[in-house]
Amino acid sequence: MTIKKISLLIFSTAISFYDFSQNNDLNITGNIESQFQYLNEDTLIGANEPAEKALLNSYMNVFITKGNFKAGARFESYLPRIQGYPNRFDGTGIGMRYIGYENKFVDVTIGSFYEQFGSGIALRAYEDRALGYDNLLDGFRLKLNLYKGITLKGVYGKQRLSFQNGQIVHAEGIVRGFDTEFPLNEFIGFLKNKKLNIVLGTSLVSKYQADDNETFILPENVGLYGGRVKLRYGKFTLDGEYVMKDNDPSADNVYIYNPGHAAIANFGYTKKGFGLLISAKSVDNMSFRSDRTKALQDVFINYLPAMNKTHSYNLVASLYPYATQPLGEVAFQAEIVYTLPKEKNWGKKLGGKYGTSINANISNAYRPMQHKTTQYEVDSNRVTYSAKPFDLSDSLYWRDINVSITRKMNKKLNFILSYYNISINNDVAKITGDAKGIIHSNIAILETGYKFNAKHSIRTELQTLFTEKDKGNWATAVVEYNFGSHLFLGIMDQYNYGNPNEKLQIHYIIGTVGYVKESTRLTFSYGRQRAGLFCVGGVCRFVPASNGLTFSFTQSF
Amino acid sequence: MKTLFFGILFLAISTQFSAQETHTENVKHLPSVKLKDMEGNDINTAELGVKGPIIFSFWATWCAPCKRELNTIHEVYQDWVEETGVTLVAVSIDDEKTKNSVPVYVNGKAWDYMVLMDSNADFKRAMGVNNVPHTFLVDTEGNIVYSHNSYSPGDEDLLHQELLKLVKKSN
Numbered sequence: 001m002t003i004k005k006i007s008l009l010i011f012s013t014a015i016s017f018y019d020f021s022q023n024n025d026l027n028i029t030g031n032i033e034s035q036f037q038y039l040n041e042d043t044l045i046g047a048n049e050p051a052e053k054a055l056l057n058s059y060m061n062v063f064i065t066k067g068n069f070k071a072g073a074r075f076e077s078y079l080p081r082i083q084g085y086p087n088r089f090d091g092t093g094i095g096m097r098y099i100g101y102e103n104k105f106v107d108v109t110i111g112s113f114y115e116q117f118g119s120g121i122a123l124r125a126y127e128d129r130a131l132g133y134d135n136l137l138d139g140f141r142l143k144l145n146l147y148k149g150i151t152l153k154g155v156y157g158k159q160r161l162s163f164q165n166g167q168i169v170h171a172e173g174i175v176r177g178f179d180t181e182f183p184l185n186e187f188i189g190f191l192k193n194k195k196l197n198i199v200l201g202t203s204l205v206s207k208y209q210a211d212d213n214e215t216f217i218l219p220e221n222v223g224l225y226g227g228r229v230k231l232r233y234g235k236f237t238l239d240g241e242y243v244m245k246d247n248d249p250s251a252d253n254v255y256i257y258n259p260g261h262a263a264i265a266n267f268g269y270t271k272k273g274f275g276l277l278i279s280a281k282s283v284d285n286m287s288f289r290s291d292r293t294k295a296l297q298d299v300f301i302n303y304l305p306a307m308n309k310t311h312s313y314n315l316v317a318s319l320y321p322y323a324t325q326p327l328g329e330v331a332f333q334a335e336i337v338y339t340l341p342k343e344k345n346w347g348k349k350l351g352g353k354y355g356t357s358i359n360a361n362i363s364n365a366y367r368p369m370q371h372k373t374t375q376y377e378v379d380s381n382r383v384t385y386s387a388k389p390f391d392l393s394d395s396l397y398w399r400d401i402n403v404s405i406t407r408k409m410n411k412k413l414n415f416i417l418s419y420y421n422i423s424i425n426n427d428v429a430k431i432t433g434d435a436k437g438i439i440h441s442n443i444a445i446l447e448t449g450y451k452f453n454a455k456h457s458i459r460t461e462l463q464t465l466f467t468e469k470d471k472g473n474w475a476t477a478v479v480e481y482n483f484g485s486h487l488f489l490g491i492m493d494q495y496n497y498g499n500p501n502e503k504l505q506i507h508y509i510i511g512t513v514g515y516v517k518e519s520t521r522l523t524f525s526y527g528r529q530r531a532g533l534f535c536v537g538g539v540c541r542f543v544p545a546s547n548g549l550t551f552s553f554t555q556s557f
Numbered sequence: 558m559k560t561l562f563f564g565i566l567f568l569a570i571s572t573q574f575s576a577q578e579t580h581t582e583n584v585k586h587l588p589s590v591k592l593k594d595m596e597g598n599d600i601n602t603a604e605l606g607v608k609g610p611i612i613f614s615f616w617a618t619w620c621a622p623c624k625r626e627l628n629t630i631h632e633v634y635q636d637w638v639e640e641t642g643v644t645l646v647a648v649s650i651d652d653e654k655t656k657n658s659v660p661v662y663v664n665g666k667a668w669d670y671m672v673l674m675d676s677n678a679d680f681k682r683a684m685g686v687n688n689v690p691h692t693f694l695v696d697t698e699g700n701i702v703y704s705h706n707s708y709s710p711g712d713e714d715l716l717h718q719e720l721l722k723l724v725k726k727s728n
Contacts, residue, residue, distance in 0.1 A: 121653075
């Protein structure tokens with residue numbers, strides 16, 4: 001269907017709804033974001049000046065609902081795209097659009113939609129504007145709320161691969177999915193009002209892509225199937241999901257015919273003032289894309305969440321981040337948050353007047369065991385090894401041990417003290433060209449907040465990173481001053497004082513002025529930005545070094 | 558594409574008129590999106606079943622200013638509830654990677670808020686949220702009367718003033 005046809009449909013449906021259902025309010029929501037860069041050349045840090053000098057990304061979402069009817073669209077514009085965005089994004093046009101109908105029993109969407117089955121390891125169509133990541137499905141979705149909480153979902157569509165000349169470019173393959181969820185307590189008599197709560201779910205996803213390979217006979221239809229269970233008993237929760245995938249030769253796995261699997265389990269115990277989480281994950285040969293020839297973050301049908309904490313301090317978040325290895329890993333994580341009680345404990349007020357809390361987190365990931373099935377490199381079926389869930393080797397991919405203590409001293413002053421010990425295997429999860437093997441780093445951070453009065457406050461961060469590999473030691477200082485709730489000034493200096501190359505022992509200084517009024521936000525920043533990975537929720541994109549002015553504008557409505 | 562543009566333009570204009578007909582003020586309504594709470598129960602954002610005004614605060618476990626805002630409000634939240642009958646709904650936009658840490662953090666910090674999980678950003682999109690933290694104040698009719706993006710110390714006082722204004726108006 002062409003965009004013209006769809007827009008006509010939206011147009012005519014909108015009019016008809018406007019005419020005939022006056023009793024339901026028409027509601028419009030959405031948002032606008034625009035980012036402008038004016039960049040200079042800076043040979044020292046490897047920043048280029050683009051031929052156009054100025055770059056501009058803009059988009060606007062509009063969502064309309066009226067009674068049971070809904071429609072929405074996103075206009076996007078890249079003139080040209082800002083640095084670090086997929087370089088094929090260009091032009092101005094519509095990057096997402098849908099119409100739909102929803103009542104208590106059905107929810108139908110035609111056009112673009114985002115969706116997730118279970119924990120996403122079977123299917124996740126998702127967007128993150130900041131990353132330029134968008135693997136929406138374009139097609140048809142039907143959700144049914146059948147009986148006492150039983151839900152069925154069916155999706156059928158093609159994924160968005162790119163945005164060229166102002167138009168969506170779809171991936172080659174078609175994605176079909178079916179998902180069910182059964183909250184057992186709702187409809188099984190003896191479980192009703194019991195302390196034990198059980199929810200079951202199943203997923204089935206299949207993709208079709210024509211076989212255009214000259215060397216191999218490739219499976220054109222590849223299936224993925226799995227189930228999940230969620231148990232809750234009082235303060236305890238236990239959930240797990242397991243999915244299997246048929247053989248799916250692709251550029252990622254170098255066209256082997258192995259099956260794949262992914263398994264996730266989480267155990268939680270929480271009560272007021274205390275929370276504990278223990279998680280485990282096993283992944284083997286699970287790259288699942290709607291185009292088998294694609295790489296990087298393109299057209300993933302499913303999502304394999306990295307099992308580690310998402311950090312927010314600059315040196316921790318952007319130098320050595322880790323994303324799941326889709327070809328295989330076994331990972332574990334444990335996290336504790338504990339707030340010391342404010343009242344007396346062992347004769348002392350340990351928590352202080354305002355309470356103190358401690359957050360500790362450990363995560364690690366290992367290479368899975370791959371047992372050879374044949375003395376040759378591949379067997380006659382091009383299956384190269386056999387793998388079992390949670391069968392791990394001692395080859396480390398990632399380890400992160402971190403502790404953070406938050407303490408409010410009085411109404412004006414508060415501290416957060418954090419320590420991180422991070423090891424990343426740069427041969428597997430490659431993040432730098434300047435090191436081999438495992439990079440070990442130690443990071444300490446002190447954040448201080450001071451509120452002068454209702455209008456004025458200051459916040460500082462002192463960060464230091466020690467490593468013997470890669471670019472050596474770093475120190476970062478951040479100062480942020482807030483004038484009332486509208487205006488803020490910030491300055492950040494990242495100093496690579498330990499770079500083995502003395503010429504590169506430089507300061508990356510960036511200053512920011514921001515103005516916020518209700519749902520409008522304007523920020524100007526000027527300075528040097530080092531090259532690095534920019535990650536949100538375990539999805540990362542590489543951002544090249546830059547030197548110049550960035551202006552950004554956001555508005556919600 | 559032109560057609561779509563004019564279609565939306567037309568819709569936008571017609572809303573302006575219809576909004577003025579039906580409301581005294583030109584405000585937007587709370588969208589209805591189906592989410593889960595921390596226990597996995599289905600919750601419709603437009604049918605929360607609470608009395609009194611609602612504060613929606615979009616946050617994530619990896620967002621430092623969000624946590625600063627919600628931890629600050631936490632200290633005065635009981636006073637606000639007694640004063641105005643408000644319910645604060647902390648909408649977590651943590652996705653699968655960090656979603657399981659949400660109950661750990663919320664209970665570890667002893668928050669009393671209602672917490673909703675927006676793991677695939679459906680509600681975030683519907684509310685037009687660009688980035689977190691973003692806070693909305695909603696009256697008992699479901700009208701969004703105030704919203705604020707980002708957090709700096711002192712913003713909680715502004716929110717409190719808006720909340721008092723709203724309660725005063727409806728009395």
